[in-house]
Amino acid sequence: MATYVIVGAGLAGAKAAQTLRERGFDGELVLIGAENERPYERPPLSKEFLQGRSEREKIFVHTPEWYAENGVDLRTGLPVTRIELGNHVVRLGDGSRRPYDKLLIATGATPRRLPGAGRYLRTVEDSEALKERFAAGGSVLVVGASWIGLETAAAARTAGCEVTVVEPEPTALNRALGHELGDLFAGLHQRKGVNLRFGTTAAEITATGVRLSSGERLTADLVVVGIGAVPEIELARDAGLDVGQGILTDAALRTSHPDVFAAGDVAESFHPLYGRHLRVEHWANALHGGPAAARSMLGQDVVHDPVPYFYTDQYELGMEFSGDIEGYDEVVYRGDPESLEFIAYWLREGRVIAGMNVNTWDVVDDIQELIRSGVIVDQKELSTG
Template sequence: MPGTGTFVIVGASLAGAKAAETLRAEGFAGRVVLVGEEERLPYERPPLSKGLLLGSAEPESTLVHDREWYAASDVELRLGTRVTEVDAERRVVRAGDDEIAYDRLLLATGSRPRRLLGGDENVLYLRGLDDSLRLLAVLGTGGHLTIIGSGWIGLEVAAAARERGVAVTVVAPEAVPLQRVMGERIGGVFADLHREHGVDFRFGSGVQELRGSEVVLDGGEILRTDHVLVAIGAEPNVGLARRAGLAVGDGVLVDALHRTSDPAIFAAGDVAAVEHPGYGERIRVEHWANALHSGPAAALSMLGRGSPWTNVPYFFTDQYDLGMEYAGRLTPGATVVIRGDLAGRECIVFWVDHGRVVAGMNVNVWDVTDQIQDLIRAGFHGHRVDEIRLADPDVPLPELLP
């Protein structure tokens, strides 16, 4: 196990900061350098579309660590610095005007919002803290916000905007929100929730053009608006890895130990497409829990004491009076099993594929996430459940485990 030398982390993100924390907690005595493009200390992103927009959280509350922690932990911060090159042969990174030699390198470069052509200063994106603060200022002016995209970010912003009295129109090509991650039936629940709070949906429509205060839809309809939020997903920042000659696809390709095709380079967080033994394929997850846990997992692998990645994807959201936690991955053709009152939005929704639980969502029902994830992990090993008993709230979830 390496105990000295220089470990460089590119990406002053949640994954990067937690990796640095793990290195020190595990007794690594060498040099740790954390490099990030933003001037801000590493922060957590969930509040950017939730608490910050609702006014229930302050920017300082998002920090992973305060500045004093980095000094006390002897972690060198290089903020406001862009890494432009990784020379894998020489094992150096070019950070600003400097070259930093490394013994181990972690790429935690994250992802960036997919963009639409056109528009002007009224077109917004939400990725970083500065984006959130700009959006907060916009919501404070009232008016009308058009959101392009009906995924998690789009819906969370729609909920925050409505609670602040802003008129909202959501435009999406699907038939319901979240259709690709939850299917049409459960996506319809979220559509109903937002309609009850005054959101206007334009489903089955794409955007032809952003033109000042006008959004031109594919069919020619023109929506007049004060501001536009483009929330059509994200793409991994793989440019640095690709130029370094690493294997990339939908993300930087890593094995179950977060190792890239170069034995001295690792990747974690949004940018990493990880070989997952349970799913039998590489998966890339952009949610908070993945960054929180994959940074430490990669750090352990950098120290030579890692273990295969078996975490179940996890996400949470709060929209109006609906609180929800979602675990797993939807597979095509999975059966929906409802445990509780779906219409009253107090239930657990399961997705079952040939008897295996592949995903679960608890809606306004709490302290069951671990049990849901246990059922999903059991499915990795072929365990099948009785759907009638799965739907019965009187049957404790642990009784469905092998």
């Protein structure tokens, strides 16, 4: 009887396990996670759960009983320390070893760190601790005007805290959206009373706040760092798998070893739509990548090529984003951005490469179809519908 092992008990790993069982795999199935919690979804940690609008139980992928009922050997609080490709074995933190026939690596990513004792938001324990601190009030300094940084700032401000955001780029989300749409998010936070400090870098977190690269010191009761994440590729790299920004895979999520696959934040997969390898950290990639990897492990034909998708909720703004803005040369709007109810399209050489719908719903499929089509669009028609 074959044994499949999944390293990483997050959303991608849990959905892979579910798909393996649904697709008829009846061998031994082991799901190993370093965290003590059973698999859960991370987006609520910086959104509704952080703001106290969602109960803890709602973040989990499956009920506690699901794993035993489906023959999934879930092992939590147990890191994998080494992968031995030649022996088809993973070694665990308790000294034990687990042979496998096929292996899926879904180890995710870890927050990028700064010197000093700042707080980070990655786990459910992080979110619970921050929610408690925000409820107590005081001043919060957020390092990084990233998605997670701005969502954290919104949660803190909604809870009544004084909030400052420090960001080296000239505006919010500059790399993710470009300056025009980045300014829109910056303006939203400014109207809510957030103090935004652009063009400055946090060099060190101190006992009383942050020391900036200029030497200036900003004080705060709490410092939260949101400056991106680093994929956990060490196991794969040390085992001898090909890695780049993540674990390199083909479009079927196969790594450089025929019996090893990768999915989720840690995978840098070849994307046929873009003709290059992409590493996508967003929730949808884990949600769909885990099942795609499972089907690939079963020998089924798989081409994992979803249009990258992300969503956010900040104050009264709800947004869905599709695509990749790299190389864009123009932005076209349908509706008025100042109204916070519009669609933005990023174009490159007349073709839509990304779209963002703000407080406008049920249009994601149309936007993604437009991105996939690669057709040169009529900008007047695009802006008026």
